Amino acid sequence: MNESQVSESIEIAVPPSVVYAAVTNVADMGRWSPECTGASVKEDGARQEVRPGMKFTGHNRSPKRPWSTQCTVTAAEPGLKFTFLARGVGLRVALWSYRFEPLDDGRATKVTETWIDQRGWFMHVIGPKVSGIHDRATHNRQTMQVTLRRLKETLEKEHQSA
Structure with a gap:
């Protein structure tokens, strides 16, 4: 297995419990x-x-x-950590993890999203054919930056109006 890892972080002006609840509501990740x-x-x-x-x-x-x-969720520690293993056609693809660190006496959160490539040779071959993405690490870094920025904007806006 050829492992590479990409991590991105952002600070969000809402408590870790709020950010954790949003990220672990996996049905909403498309937001x-x-x-x-x-x-x-x-x-x-x-x-x-x-x-x-x-x-x-x-x-x-x-x-x-x-x-x-x-x-499959491998770690779920409310307000601290959320990790899951992603598989495709039964084979390991990636380990995704989110860490939530309290800032400003718990009124804000540093969120770190990490992707660890778990693909073996076969998934390295078919992955680009399925997704059209040839440089998965660079692509994931870019999409993680967008995801975290959108998460920040959404949660800060919703938290202000609450």
């Missing part, structure tokens, strides 16, 4: 991400509490085509 259009949680009923072992399908779209990943 911020330019590539992920949302997710479907595998469990029945209303939005379930996020916990390790929870499964969801991530929905993505590139200019070339849509695709999905099967995801």
Whole structure:
């Protein structure tokens, strides 16, 4: 497995619990991400509490085509950390992680989004054919910057009006 890692951070003027709740509501990720259009949680009923072992399908779209990943939450520590493993056709694709650090006595949050490439040789070959993205690390850095900026803008606006 050839692992590379990309991380991006931003400071958001809302408490870590608010940012954590937004990020772990995986069905809403499409509100911020330019590539992920949302997710479907595998469990029945209303939005379930996020916990390790929870499964969801991530929905993505590139200019070339849509695709999905099967995801399993590996860490869910409210207000601190959210991590999940994404797989495609049963093979490891990436480990995504979000860390939430309190700032300003808990009134603000530093959010760090990290992508760790978990693709083996086969996924390195078929991944660009499916997504149309040949330099996944550079692409993910760019989309993470957009995602975090949109998350900040949305949450700060919603928190101010609350």
